[in-house]
């Protein structure tokens with residue numbers, strides 16, 4: 001098995017090589033003076049099963065993925081599995097208004113062109129998998145996140161910021177062996193959410209709020225503030241995909257967050273939970 005790591009997911013690619021005892025494919029990646037990207041695969045992957053790993057965030061990484069897929073195909077790979085740790089554009093998964101692009105579908109269809117199988121982690125909604133025109137599967141980062149939280153030995157409650165995230169909170173609470181609950185969220189626009197107070201028993205509790213994505217941090221910051229009003233002791237802001245747009249981390253810390261925890265689907269300074277073991281399990 002051969003693994004090609006895109007620049008958004010090099011660390012995961014190397015972790016996965018260790019997990020699967022696979023070879024890390026050498027390549028040249030450079031930019032032309034006008035900033036266009038150039039990719040060349042250096043190893044012989046003719047008739048091999050090749051796994052390409054690349055998070056599709058931000059836009060330049062998507063173009064890089066397309067070029068990697070093409071280079072691998074042109075190099076004669078027998079089978080191409082594309083692993084997308086964080087599938088960007090997944091939140092626009094339907095036409096909310098007439099005339100809009102269904103971004104998740106547009107991306108999925110293009111990625112499917114040079115792939116035999118697609119694997120992703122905690123997609124925003126599971127139904128986006130059907131937009132891929134090749135076999136597509138997802139895995140959940142929750143077991144690894146829950147293991148990390150369980151090791152803290154102090155989590156009393158797992159909280160979902162909205163009902164949509166309740167299943168994740170419930171799954172994590174089973175592993176940690178603690179309570180779970182959810183808040184009531186209404187999204188006003190891309191950057192504004194309203195978190196409705198709810199009768200929460202959070203007094204003197206250490207609470208981990210778990211969401212799939214932290215983007216602007218608005219959802220988490222509001223939830224943290226609510227929790228603090230209820231007298232929570234320590235509050236952990238936890239997510240699978242840490243985008244941290246718009247100084248989200250600062251927003252969370254000034255809302256009273258004690259620690260920010262994310263996986264490495266998007267590599268950042270809060271990537272404390274590795275997802276390579278989960279992907280390796282799926283591939284095996």
Ligand code: R5P
Pocket residue numbers: 161164165190191193211212213214215216217218219220
């Ligand atoms: C939305 O449904 C997602 O699950 C997240 O709650 C959302 O993407 C977080 O965005 P933000 O950090 O901008 O509030």
